[in-house]
Amino acid sequence: MTWSFAILAALTLASAVAAMTLRNLVHCALMLMVTLAGLAAVYLQLGAQFVGFAQILIYIGAVAILIVFAILLTRGSEPPRQSIFSAGWVYGVAIAVAVFGLLSGVILSSQAVTHELRPPPEATVRQIGIELMGKFILPLEVIGLLLTAALIGAVLIAMREKEGKTA
């Protein structure tokens, strides 16, 4: 384990815990941005440059900003008076701990997880573009259609309803 990975993992996990436990929702969104940036750095470390920069552009640039807008539009920036956790939070934490225990047990005992190191694979933007336009052209078109439909649907759902009649 290298130092850079240890620092990145600690930063990512600490900011993820902070994003889930802080009281002010705007602080939670900012901590989410730190988590996503840490993950992008881990992608870069693993040799997936295109995915790392796409993560920064899409998640930090678009999704996190969208979440901040939603927080401000719903007046979530005012800290709540009551507890931020729901009544049955003990069960939720217990389920999460059980899932983590199961996953880590399987990971540590698996024979399929290789420990050998191979030379880093080449994943240039040129190769990814050729693959996207060749072998994966149908999924690319489908995801374009999905994004169009989802964004039109989002606008329609969030549009203000007219008085007396449904939009």
Place this chain on the structure above:
Amino acid sequence: MTPLPFYLLLSASLFAIGLAGALTRRNAILVLIGIELMLNAANLNFIAFWRYGPNPSALTGVIFVIFSIGVAAAEAAVGLALIISIYRHYRTTNLDQINVMKG
């Protein structure tokens, strides 16, 4: 270079943190943030297995993560639109108070 199990353990921890947040927080937006964390944990697994897999030149892991990021962006847009619509109706995003399902 870091061995593969460390990346998988990081991904499992992120998934567990996101799951705990999605199950315990009262605010609907925080539940959505938890779901985003879980999706990102899955993406990290894809990239790690692609890097350490037997055939990394196939680029399957990278392409899958690119599509996964696209689907997650669509999910976030629709989810936040629903939350804004619910807020307009109930004047709250507290999930404990949104317990009526009729129009």
